[in-house]
Amino acid sequence: xxxTLLVEDVKKAYREPDGELLPILDVPRLALExxxxxxxxxxxxxxxxxxxxxxxxxxxxxxxxxVVDTTDLTRLPEAARDRFRARxxxxxxxxxxxxxxxxxxxxxxxxxxxxxxxxxxSRATDLLGRVGLGHRLTHKPAALSxxxxxxxxVARALVNRPALLLADEPTANIDPAHQQQVIDLIRDVCRAExxxxxxxxxxxxxxxxxxxVEQLDELNRVIAKVH
Amino acid sequence: MPFWKIAWRNMEQRxxxxxxxxxxxxxxxxxxxxxxxxxxxxxxxxxxxxxxYHLIVGGKGGALQLVxxxxxxxxxxxxxxxxxxxxxxxxxxxxASVTETAIPQCLGDSYQxxxxxxxxxxxxxxxxxxKIHYGSNPDxxxxxxxxEPGGRNFKTANFFEGVIxxxxxxxxxxxxxxxxQPSHGLAGGSDLHHEVKIVxxxxxxxxxxxxxxxxxxxxFYLLPGHALSPQEEETDASKQETPAEKKARExxxxxxxxxxxxxxxxxxxxGTAKPLPIAQREVTSILVLCNSxxxxxxxxxxxxxxxxxxxxxxxxxxxxxxLLNSIVGPIRVVLLVLTVLVVIVAGISILVSIYNSMTxxxxxxxxxxxxxxxxxxxxxxxxxESILLSVGGGLIGMMLGHGVLALASPYVVERTxxxxxxxxxxxxxxxxxxxxLILASLVGFLPALSAYRTDVAKSLSGSR
Numbered sequence: 001x002x003x004t005l006l007v008e009d010v011k012k013a014y015r016e017p018d019g020e021l022l023p024i025l026d027v028p029r030l031a032l033e034x035x036x037x038x039x040x041x042x043x044x045x046x047x048x049x050x051x052x053x054x055x056x057x058x059x060x061x062x063x064x065x066x067v068v069d070t071t072d073l074t075r076l077p078e079a080a081r082d083r084f085r086a087r088x089x090x091x092x093x094x095x096x097x098x099x100x101x102x103x104x105x106x107x108x109x110x111x112x113x114x115x116x117x118x119x120x121x122s123r124a125t126d127l128l129g130r131v132g133l134g135h136r137l138t139h140k141p142a143a144l145s146x147x148x149x150x151x152x153x154v155a156r157a158l159v160n161r162p163a164l165l166l167a168d169e170p171t172a173n174i175d176p177a178h179q180q181q182v183i184d185l186i187r188d189v190c191r192a193e194x195x196x197x198x199x200x201x202x203x204x205x206x207x208x209x210x211x212x213v214e215q216l217d218e219l220n221r222v223i224a225k226v227h
Numbered sequence: 228m229p230f231w232k233i234a235w236r237n238m239e240q241r242x243x244x245x246x247x248x249x250x251x252x253x254x255x256x257x258x259x260x261x262x263x264x265x266x267x268x269x270x271x272x273x274x275x276x277x278x279x280y281h282l283i284v285g286g287k288g289g290a291l292q293l294v295x296x297x298x299x300x301x302x303x304x305x306x307x308x309x310x311x312x313x314x315x316x317x318x319x320x321x322x323a324s325v326t327e328t329a330i331p332q333c334l335g336d337s338y339q340x341x342x343x344x345x346x347x348x349x350x351x352x353x354x355x356x357x358k359i360h361y362g363s364n365p366d367x368x369x370x371x372x373x374x375e376p377g378g379r380n381f382k383t384a385n386f387f388e389g390v391i392x393x394x395x396x397x398x399x400x401x402x403x404x405x406x407x408q409p410s411h412g413l414a415g416g417s418d419l420h421h422e423v424k425i426v427x428x429x430x431x432x433x434x435x436x437x438x439x440x441x442x443x444x445x446x447f448y449l450l451p452g453h454a455l456s457p458q459e460e461e462t463d464a465s466k467q468e469t470p471a472e473k474k475a476r477e478x479x480x481x482x483x484x485x486x487x488x489x490x491x492x493x494x495x496x497x498g499t500a501k502p503l504p505i506a507q508r509e510v511t512s513i514l515v516l517c518n519s520x521x522x523x524x525x526x527x528x529x530x531x532x533x534x535x536x537x538x539x540x541x542x543x544x545x546x547x548x549x550l551l552n553s554i555v556g557p558i559r560v561v562l563l564v565l566t567v568l569v570v571i572v573a574g575i576s577i578l579v580s581i582y583n584s585m586t587x588x589x590x591x592x593x594x595x596x597x598x599x600x601x602x603x604x605x606x607x608x609x610x611x612e613s614i615l616l617s618v619g620g621g622l623i624g625m626m627l628g629h630g631v632l633a634l635a636s637p638y639v640v641e642r643t644x645x646x647x648x649x650x651x652x653x654x655x656x657x658x659x660x661x662x663x664l665i666l667a668s669l670v671g672f673l674p675a676l677s678a679y680r681t682d683v684a685k686s687l688s689g690s691r
Contacts, residue, residue, distance in 0.1 A: 049688065058597060058683045079601045086599020093687065097594045101240035109228045114599035156598070 002070055004163050004196035005032040005055065010064030012047075012054055024050050025061070026221040030214070032164070037187060037197040039207045042216030048200045051216070052166045055198070056089050057081040069163045086114040090157030090195070092167040092186065096149045098141040104128060104152045105137040111156040119160075127155040131185055147178040151185060158189055165190055167199040171206060183209065230604070234612035237591075241584055248577045249620035255570035256624025256659060257631060262562045264632055267653040269555070273299075273547050275362035276434045279369070280328075281523040282540045284312070284530060285512035290539065294546040296334060297512040299435040300347040303413070304334040308538045309455075310508035316515060322529065325522035328358040331510040333447050338407050338440050339415030340399035346392075348409040348440045350447030353380045356390070359514060361434050370432070378403045378427030381443050386500060389442035390427035401425055407440060411452055420450045421491060448503035449491055451484035455507045515540070570666065577616050578670035581609065585677045592678050593686030606675040613671025614664060621663040625656065 007030040013023040024047045032038055042048050053059040055066055057073045066073040068088055073081055090111075098107045105124055112119040128134055131151040133144075141149050150170060157165055167186060171179040183206055190197045199210075207213045238245040276298050285293040286305040296304040315321040316329035333350035340346065357380065360369035374380065374390065381388035391401055401407060406422035423442045431437055447453055468476065494500040517523050523542060530540040592605045600608075633649030 050684075053684050056597065058687075079603065082596070082599050082601040082604075084599075085597075091597050093594075093597075097590070097597070097687070099236070099591050099594060101236040106228060106232075106236070110233070110595065111598050113228045113233070114595070114601070114604055 003031045003067065004034045004036070004069060005030070005198065006065070006067040007031070007051075007055065008065040008067070010051075010054060010061045010066060012050055012059065012061050023222045025054065027051065027064070027219050028221070030219055032196045032198060034163070034196055035191070035194045036212070037190060037210055038199070039210040039213045040198060040200050040216055040219075041202065041207055041213060042200075042220075044202075046216050047220055047222065048216055049168055051220075052091075052168050052198070052200060055164075056091055056166055057085050082114070083116050086111075087117070087160055088163045090160070090162040090165040092150075092153050092157045092165065092170045094169040094172045096141075096146075096153045096173070098149055098152055098156075100141055103138045103140055104133055104144065104148075107141070107152055108156045108159050111159045115160055124155070124159050127159055127189075128152070130189065131155050146174055147181060150174060150178075150182050154182070154186055154189065158193060158195065161193055162195060165195050165197045167197065169200055169202065171201065171203060179203070179206070230608050230611050231615065233595075233608050234615055237588065237608070237612055238615065240588075241580070244580045244584070245616060248573070248580045249616050249623065251576050252570065252573040252617055252620030252663075253624035253627055255566060255573045256621045256663075257628035258569060259563065259566035259659065260625055260628025260656060261631060262559065262566055263653040263655055264628070264647070264651050266555070266559045267655075268647055268651055270551055272433060273551065274544065276436075276543075276547075278362055278544070279360045280330075280514040280516045281542065282515040282517070282526055283512050283543055284308075284316075284515055284526075284538050284540045287537065287539050290541040291546050291550060293512060293539065293541050294543045294550075297332060297514070298543050298547075300349070300439050301435075304511045307333070307509035307511045310505055310510055312538055313510050313513050314505075316513065322515075322526060325517050325519060325525050326515060327518035328354060328514075328516040330355045330359060330514040331444060332512045332514065333444055333453070333509070334511040335413065335453075336409035336411060336420065336447070336450075337413045337415040338395070338399075338409055340395070342398055344398050345413070345415035346395050346398075346438055346440055347413070348389075348442060350442050350444040352444055353383060355441065355514075356380050356429075359516065361432050361436065372432065372436075373430040374427040375403075375430055381426050381441070383443065383445060385424075385426075386443055386446035386449060386502075387421060387423045387495070388426045388446070389423040389440060390429055391425055391440045392429050392437040393431040394437040395440055396428045401428075403428060409440070409442065409450070411450075421446070421488060445502050448508055449500065451487045454503050455509055570663075573620070574617060574666045574670040577613055577667070578673060581613060581616075581671065581674040582677065585674050589678075589681050589686045592681045593683045596681065596683040597687060602679045605681065606679040609675040609678045610668060610671040613674070614667040617663045617667035617670070618660060621659060625659065 007027055010025055010027045011023070012025040013021045016022050040048060040051070050059065054061050057066070061074060064074070068084070071084060073084065076084060099110065102110060105128060108124040108128060109121055112121070112124065125134070125137065128137060131154060133148060133151055133155070136144060136148060141152070144152065165186070170186065171182050174182055186197065186199070201207055283293055283297050285297065286308050288305040292302055293305050295301040310331070313329065313331045316326045317323060330351055334347065336348040336350070338346050338348050356372040360371055362370045364370055378390065381390055389407070391407070396402065403425055405425050407425065408419040408422050410416055411418040411420060423446065429436065491500065515526065517526065526540050527542070530536065530538055595605055629649045632647045632651065636647040639647050
């Protein structure tokens, strides 16, 4: 059976200033089916962000396989990995990471820029309309509320119809009143577009809404050793 | 979204720094344009001035001095040669067979305009404006001298008629029907001669003739101090004078000149003035237009190589080329080197500006990398930004340079007779844009490399 995401025997360690290797990840297996929505929970510094970076191809694992839609990212050269990420993986960051000098529409279009393919810019406009920002296309991030900024970030992550969406604590910087709106938005759009989602959160309220919640401490052998 | 638009947004983010660096580039390029265009226009004007005749024949001395004083009305004229030498070019003369036209000129007088500007007075024949051309039209046909409406060329029979150049007319306010008084010597202002009636104003030629006054050579010869006097020559050459003797002689000469002027006025009023005898005439230079391609070589050989020669024949175009290559050209090179240095400094300011911003924009670069931008893509975006600043600044500089030339044009025309146009282009300007592209790539490389090396995970983990 093919998975949208398959993480197998992935290990990652960082070299500390004194030359010692500090193991961060040792994940024997993690798999997501198409359209599946999974939450990962874990303590701070436990390697959640590193796991997302490794899955996205922003960092390379020391060993193991990362397979997204039948493509083994660990076998791709960096440039091909970048292009693959642009086309098949969406990323929603904790701090939104919108580019301040770009309008809402341009921030979303930026997500289409690096795919190496011709793109339909009306998709960006449509998506912003779907997240309720059709009237804010030309506003720059500073002119948008925090909730609106995160909605732009969601639209940007999904604009290329990725197979997999990675969300790194997307509600951490949002007031409780708007947290649920953002979660609903991400989940609804992923459902509508049949996008598998891996969401990292600390929030019990958020994780409680998902059918499948993985504890990184259980996934990651390194954590067990540290503890 | 195209890379240039991403780069443009980055520049907008740092609007003031971007504008200042682009402006510094614009200034450097504007100065470069000004040097290039002014040089090329000046060269064109110099070469145009020196066209229309093959040779200038004048007294022995510096060839360049002869050309500068005759063609450009600059510097001290050489000592004159006998009028009989000029007659060798006239029908029946030694050089008549190769001569189509020979125009005599006498130099040495000047005119001071009310604004203190001093212009040369050139005594010549009317043929100067009838048989000699200056420069050439775009279609290759020679340009003829023309007069402003209401004016005409002076006539040989009217001894004290003259015409003036367009710059002189503009600066002095003189018009047709007015008179001017030439001053003896080149300094203007004093020792004024008989009045010369202006019968024509030359249309602008873009040559040094715009800055000169021309009078009938027959009238010039009748003015005091312009006739050859054997006794004077002996006195000047052989006698050692005491100060008292010198003063007495000068007083006597002045009295004689006044008497001569008075006598001349009387003769002119009575209509009995006669041309100066040939034996008492001299000419400063002769403009010679040959009737065959071999004519200039023949005259060069006969005049410059002959034994006991008293004159020299100079090809003005050759002397101008020597002048441009040996003096003006190197100055231009020095100026261009300086402007290139200015442009390089502007380029370095772009490097510093972008490089200093790399820390603050490492986060944006990391976001783009997370969105799938390759290292090469973020490097290219920074390079495009460098190119936009350099080439954009350069294009603004080109417009600025031409704009300044257009603004300066009226002043330059009035002062020098050289007409500058905003649309004067030097082919070397075409080198500027590729040059700026190379410069932009070089100065953009360091910050681009910094973008290339951005640690995505580390930059993204930094809070914002």
